Amino acid sequence: MPDGAAIDYDGLIPNNVGLAEDLTVRRALETWHPGYIDWWKTMGPEGFQASQVFLRTAVGVGSDNWAKFDFVRMPDYRWGVLLAPKVEGRVIPFGAHKGEPAWQEVPGEYRAMLRRLLVIQGDTEPASVEQQRHLGATAPSLYDMRNLFQVNVEEGRHLWAMVYLLQKYFGRDGREEAQDLLKRRSGDPDSPRMLGAFNERTPDWLSFFMFTFFTDRDGKMQLAALAQSGFDPLSRTCRFMLTEEAHHMFVGESGVQRIIQRTCEGMKAAGIADPYDVARIRELGVIDLPTLQKKANLHFALTLDLFGNEISTNAANAFNSGLKGRYQEDRLTDDHRLTGATYPVLRPRDGVIVNEDVPALSALNMRLRDDYVADTAAGVARWNRTFAQTGIDFRITLPHVAFHRRIGEFAAVHTDTDGLILSSEDWQRRKETMIPSSEDDAFIASLMRPERRRGAFTSWIAPPRQGIDNRPGDFEYVKIEG
Ligand code: BYC
Numbered sequence: 001m002p003d004g005a006a007i008d009y010d011g012l013i014p015n016n017v018g019l020a021e022d023l024t025v026r027r028a029l030e031t032w033h034p035g036y037i038d039w040w041k042t043m044g045p046e047g048f049q050a051s052q053v054f055l056r057t058a059v060g061v062g063s064d065n066w067a068k069f070d071f072v073r074m075p076d077y078r079w080g081v082l083l084a085p086k087v088e089g090r091v092i093p094f095g096a097h098k099g100e101p102a103w104q105e106v107p108g109e110y111r112a113m114l115r116r117l118l119v120i121q122g123d124t125e126p127a128s129v130e131q132q133r134h135l136g137a138t139a140p141s142l143y144d145m146r147n148l149f150q151v152n153v154e155e156g157r158h159l160w161a162m163v164y165l166l167q168k169y170f171g172r173d174g175r176e177e178a179q180d181l182l183k184r185r186s187g188d189p190d191s192p193r194m195l196g197a198f199n200e201r202t203p204d205w206l207s208f209f210m211f212t213f214f215t216d217r218d219g220k221m222q223l224a225a226l227a228q229s230g231f232d233p234l235s236r237t238c239r240f241m242l243t244e245e246a247h248h249m250f251v252g253e254s255g256v257q258r259i260i261q262r263t264c265e266g267m268k269a270a271g272i273a274d275p276y277d278v279a280r281i282r283e284l285g286v287i288d289l290p291t292l293q294k295k296a297n298l299h300f301a302l303t304l305d306l307f308g309n310e311i312s313t314n315a316a317n318a319f320n321s322g323l324k325g326r327y328q329e330d331r332l333t334d335d336h337r338l339t340g341a342t343y344p345v346l347r348p349r350d351g352v353i354v355n356e357d358v359p360a361l362s363a364l365n366m367r368l369r370d371d372y373v374a375d376t377a378a379g380v381a382r383w384n385r386t387f388a389q390t391g392i393d394f395r396i397t398l399p400h401v402a403f404h405r406r407i408g409e410f411a412a413v414h415t416d417t418d419g420l421i422l423s424s425e426d427w428q429r430r431k432e433t434m435i436p437s438s439e440d441d442a443f444i445a446s447l448m449r450p451e452r453r454r455g456a457f458t459s460w461i462a463p464p465r466q467g468i469d470n471r472p473g474d475f476e477y478v479k480i481e482g
């Protein structure tokens with residue numbers, strides 16, 4: 001196997017970072033471990049902790065055959081520390097240190113900035129598990145329940161990934177940050193998670209699928225930018241996390257696609273052609289398409305906030321110092337320093353939205369957000385094929401980036417989904433046509449009835465095209481009785 005590809009499963013903590021020989025870090029992680037298990041049992045999935053779940057576990061870190069599938073009780077999942085193989089001779093790909101050997105130790109002058117990035121990244125992982133903890137009870141099938149738990153255990157592992165870096169490279173402060181990552185709580189007024197969207201509720205399965213489609217994709221973009229890092233351990237960690245991340249977005253994309261499919265099939269069977277005939281469509285026990293659009297609007301806007309301010313000195317510093325690159329930095333063909341370059345940024349000016357060129361370094365959050373929007377739009381286009389295939393006249397669209405924002409240039413204005421600036425009165429009057437109303441939420445909540453028979457799916461979602469690991473349709477993905 002290539003360097004770093006073998007995983008040691010002998011000790012308490014599976015790893016490919018030589019923990020057996022690294023006594024200090026092994027002790028720090030073993031000391032942290034009980035607190036993690038305690039957090040998992042109290043803040044992780046509610047119920048089902050004794051159930052046998054058909055989960056994938058990493059057995060290697062290469063690009064193929066890296067995972068195996070088996071029945072595991074979630075608290076026994078082998079969370080571990082897994083880094084992608086080291087690339088010999090790797091250099092810092094961008095910023096002021098471009099071309100110097102990649103750092104194997106923390107560069108002292110950037111220690112605080114690096115620690116902050118690790119803590120923010122680490123904080124989102126347990127936050128998402130907390131947000132999703134009540135969903136097992138209302139799973140629309142055993143297949144979906146298993147996918148939820150798969151995402152949850154892997155987000156737990158992503159927390160391990162950041163905790164390892166903090167404990168290995170940041171000594172005492174790192175150990176303190178690792179403890180604090182177990183203390184903050186999603187939505188807690190006194191000690192909330194760090195970023196806005198991670199304190200929102202994920203009360204139902206439509207929210208879960210939208211979250212994994214939109215918000216896990218922010219994870220993909222941020223991890224891709226950090227995978228370029230000149231701090232090599234971070235780069236290697238993020239590269240392996242991205243392998244796992246693909247499944248999370250698959251869960252979201254296919255989840256929403258299956259909902260669309262079920263709704264379209266239901267409408268056809270009932271002879272309803274008008275997607276806005278909401279009352280009749282809801283009577284079929286499926287989710288009407290305008291409500292899906294409103295949910296997409298909401299989750300897109302919440303996720304855009306995660307890119308921070310369009311114009312940011314933090315982002316410029318993180319790039320200049322070689323800590324956080326751009327999406328696919330290694331495929332871009334400019335000078336990778338951006339000292340004289342500019343980038344267009346959208347901002348509201350005197351009641352209209354204009355494009356202004358600003359120094360490219362300060363616009364890096366905006367740029368990553370643009371890359372995110374393009375990646376998201378491709379996913380939405382895949383959803384829209386289902387309308388064409390079933391002959392229902394509808395399309396999901398992404399709202400304007402100014403819509404319903406709380407962070408950045410647009411936080412101060414209200415707009416409609418086309419980006420037209422609205423007065424507060426107009427916004428109040430029209431908002432329930434653009435984001436879910438409490439009545440929409442109540443309707444969705446009314447559909448959340450569990451389906452636990454093998455191979456069965458609840459009324460509002462179509463079965464998947466394929467089982468996990470090629471298992472048959474009636475496979476018992478979760479053995480609830482354990
Ligand atoms: N909420 O200069 P700015 C994932 C703060 S998702 C609250 O624009 P910067 C996952 C900001 O912290 C990926 N506060 O900031 C997905 C700063 O505060 P301080 C997570 C916010 O640093 C699903 C101040 O405003 N990873 O993995 O350029 C499931 C000034 O802002 C927010 C990362 O985000 C907000 N939304 O940009 C599971 C990567 N936005 O320091 C997991 C690491 C900004 O002045 N993080 N603020 O007190 C970063 O790269 C950057 O910190 C950010 C913010 C892009 C998040």
Ligand code: FE
Pocket residue numbers: 125154155158219
């Ligand atoms: Fe993650």
Ligand code: FE
Pocket residue numbers: 155216219245248
């Ligand atoms: Fe994820």
